Amino acid sequence: MRIFDPHIHMTSRTTDDYEAMYAAGVRAVVEPAFWMGQPRTSPESFYDYFDALLGWEPYRAAQFGIQHFCTIALNPKEANDPRCRPVLDELPRYLAKDRVVAVGEIGYDSMTPEEDEALAVQLQFAIEQGLPALVHTPHRDKATGTRRTLDVVKESGIAPELVVLDHLNELTVGMVLDSGCWAGFSIYPKTKMSEDRMVTILQDHGTERVLVNSAADWGSSDPLKTRKAADAMLASGFDDDAVDRVLWRNPVAFYGQSGRLELDEPKPDEESSFQGNSIRRGGA
Amino acid sequence: MAFTGLPRSTPPDPRTALAGHPPDAPAHAWLDEAVARITDRPAAIGALFPAARRRCGHARLDEHWTVDEAARAVLITALPLEGEPLAGELAGLFRHGDPAEQRAVLKALPLLDDTPDALAGEHPGDHGRLGDRALPLVREALRGNDSSLIEAALGPYGAARLPDGEYRQAVLKCVFYEIPLDRIAGLDVRADDELARMLADFAHERVAAGRDVPPDIWPVVRAFPVLDTFTDLLTAETHAAAPDRREAALRALKALREATALTAEPEEEA
Numbered sequence: 001m002r003i004f005d006p007h008i009h010m011t012s013r014t015t016d017d018y019e020a021m022y023a024a025g026v027r028a029v030v031e032p033a034f035w036m037g038q039p040r041t042s043p044e045s046f047y048d049y050f051d052a053l054l055g056w057e058p059y060r061a062a063q064f065g066i067q068h069f070c071t072i073a074l075n076p077k078e079a080n081d082p083r084c085r086p087v088l089d090e091l092p093r094y095l096a097k098d099r100v101v102a103v104g105e106i107g108y109d110s111m112t113p114e115e116d117e118a119l120a121v122q123l124q125f126a127i128e129q130g131l132p133a134l135v136h137t138p139h140r141d142k143a144t145g146t147r148r149t150l151d152v153v154k155e156s157g158i159a160p161e162l163v164v165l166d167h168l169n170e171l172t173v174g175m176v177l178d179s180g181c182w183a184g185f186s187i188y189p190k191t192k193m194s195e196d197r198m199v200t201i202l203q204d205h206g207t208e209r210v211l212v213n214s215a216a217d218w219g220s221s222d223p224l225k226t227r228k229a230a231d232a233m234l235a236s237g238f239d240d241d242a243v244d245r246v247l248w249r250n251p252v253a254f255y256g257q258s259g260r261l262e263l264d265e266p267k268p269d270e271e272s273s274f275q276g277n278s279i280r281r282g283g284a
Numbered sequence: 285m286a287f288t289g290l291p292r293s294t295p296p297d298p299r300t301a302l303a304g305h306p307p308d309a310p311a312h313a314w315l316d317e318a319v320a321r322i323t324d325r326p327a328a329i330g331a332l333f334p335a336a337r338r339r340c341g342h343a344r345l346d347e348h349w350t351v352d353e354a355a356r357a358v359l360i361t362a363l364p365l366e367g368e369p370l371a372g373e374l375a376g377l378f379r380h381g382d383p384a385e386q387r388a389v390l391k392a393l394p395l396l397d398d399t400p401d402a403l404a405g406e407h408p409g410d411h412g413r414l415g416d417r418a419l420p421l422v423r424e425a426l427r428g429n430d431s432s433l434i435e436a437a438l439g440p441y442g443a444a445r446l447p448d449g450e451y452r453q454a455v456l457k458c459v460f461y462e463i464p465l466d467r468i469a470g471l472d473v474r475a476d477d478e479l480a481r482m483l484a485d486f487a488h489e490r491v492a493a494g495r496d497v498p499p500d501i502w503p504v505v506r507a508f509p510v511l512d513t514f515t516d517l518l519t520a521e522t523h524a525a526a527p528d529r530r531e532a533a534l535r536a537l538k539a540l541r542e543a544t545a546l547t548a549e550p551e552e553e554a
Binding site for chain 1: 332333335
């Protein structure tokens, strides 16, 4: 089984996770830029974070046979902090980089005017650079937030097939698929969505334009949720082709729209390093 | 000796190098368009510079340039800026650049440093489009661990403008990182008594540890007065108690004698 996790925050995960993910079939991941659990207070912190998403983390992933791509954005939560706003000015530099396959995570957290502006500006960046957009939907007042997000997406002029709305549930999936956007689901141990509920949604809505991710991060989460969702699909009668479609071909099709998704087997080795630093112990 | 004039090895013109590359119409068209946009609005380089590798390729063109480096150098030389604004734009490209982008910035620096030797007078830092203003980038690369960046930082720009102490430390760092010294600029004019002393001390440490000494330091050591005391020291080491140490001393002494003095027969630069 080959798995592409279209949304996972590997920066927060250990090398044991990489090993377990590889063993479970994960061969490619997309790591969206998001907040880090503790607020950042200056643009420079973001630039170092972006540099790590583009440099250190792909190197680390490759050592475990996994290809790592990322999405770059000023996330909605921190878009509310005026100290972080200047990040928007430098984003086009980062969005132009080879391993950036979408603008994201953008969207709403508390639906403030600041979030409105950041979302609109970053959707324009996606249009300018021909990139897809990964849009986070808010945890609070989700249905209203999702509806409002769809309105802003429509107003922006970006093609709906270039947009995924993520963290959906039973109440928001219908409006998103009807809009022509992609529907993303984050399978979490306790919140958001479980693998069994995911199977029911797939039975009700089909496998087209659906992305399933673990969204694993620094919180209580599980980087093997993609595999567990695949197993749940098989157990309830979906065939191998349906599983491959949801967990590999769909994310490849979505992020492939960037023109930058170069999938080739990474070759772990004992010699390589990133900027002279390696994950081996006892060396640099 | 803060400014030594342009070292003789200025890099090949990146446009010429790219012209010799098998024609790839979309890549050339993209590059021409990018140059036009940067000429019109310098800040446009921010989102064009990272895309150059994807748009133009990354094959090796010659000893100095890969395609992406040459293409990025073309973008940099298209900047219609000088002085502080030019340095500011370069600092942004370097700050937000991945290692390949940072390497391209460093390799392009000599192309912006068009100070004729005759102008290298009392305040050489003010001369040229750029002056000393990109030295912070050179220093940042030299502080890091990426040997390709360290090597690029010691191109003609850094080699001409780093103060003596920093240049010597950088050369020693190259020796530690096993960067062949013939790949860095300025050694023929900047090697001095103190650098030779530092390299001789380094060689002595290696010998005392029973280890081999990289052969490319010998021409520098040979060309300066430290040679005599160092030869005596190595000779004494050949009587050391530890066999490894004696053998390392014998090997070093042999290599030292075989080495040709760098300054005795200066090579013609290509």
